[in-house]
Amino acid sequence: MSMDRAMVSAVSVNIACRIHDALLPPRAIRPGEKAEFLVEGLLPLKGVVSRCKFRINSSWTEKPPAATCDEPWVRTGDDWHVGRQNHAMCYIYRRQWLGLTQRVVNNRGALAIIPFAHLWILRNCQWLLNKHLVAEQLGLDSWQDSWGYWPHGEVEARKEYEKRIKRGGTNGRAREEHADTLV
Numbered sequence: 787m788s789m790d791r792a793m794v795s796a797v798s799v800n801i802a803c804r805i806h807d808a809l810l811p812p813r814a815i816r817p818g819e820k821a822e823f824l825v826e827g828l829l830p831l832k833g834v835v836s837r838c839k840f841r842i843n844s845s846w847t848e849k850p851p852a853a854t855c856d857e858p859w860v861r862t863g864d865d866w867h868v869g870r871q872n873h874a875m876c877y878i879y880r881r882q883w884l885g886l887t888q889r890v891v892n893n894r895g896a897l898a899i900i901p902f903a904h905l906w907i908l909r910n911c912q913w914l915l916n917k918h919l920v921a922e923q924l925g926l927d928s929w930q931d932s933w934g935y936w937p938h939g940e941v942e943a944r945k946e947y948e949k950r951i952k953r954g955g956t957n958g959r960a961r962e963e964h965a966d967t968l969v
Contacts, residue, residue: 795844836857854873
């Protein structure tokens with residue numbers, strides 16, 4: 787994916803603004819350090835809302851933007867895909883993110899990534915947090931295999947990713963025809 791720095795920065799601002807606009811109030815967007823934007827607000831889930839924070843910066847071309855949630859019902863640890871200390875959500879596998887963003891930019895142009903990226907971020911965070919919500923409501927103490935997940939560790943995750951690519955796609959891939967709506 788080739789974009790100059792100005793374009794990467796412009797896309798970062800637009801992704802941050804779209805995330806902000808999709809969240810429920812109270813919400814805020816403010817500049818952070820090193821040309822980044824911090825967005826926080828209430829993310830709608832199934833029957834509840836969850837206070838979330840997103841950090842959008844120019845590294846979105848290399849890794850998914852950071853997202854955190856520290857609601858008391860959110861479980862932490864590797865098996866729950868949320869960091870114990872920083873509550874960072876592992877909502878998409880890095881190589882999956884790169885493949886998806888590169889495909890859109892290469893096929894449709896740099897500005898086309900804006901509606902896709904913000905929806906991939908929000909939809910995947912909703913999906914992950916809805917699993918935590920179900921676990922809280924049902925008193926589950928472990929991640930359910932039926933929910934799916936990426937294996938832990940880069941070697942195993944990469945093997946699984948490559949296997950999914952060979953089968954014709956990856957789980958969680960956003961459909962282009964629905965890129966303008968949140969579920």
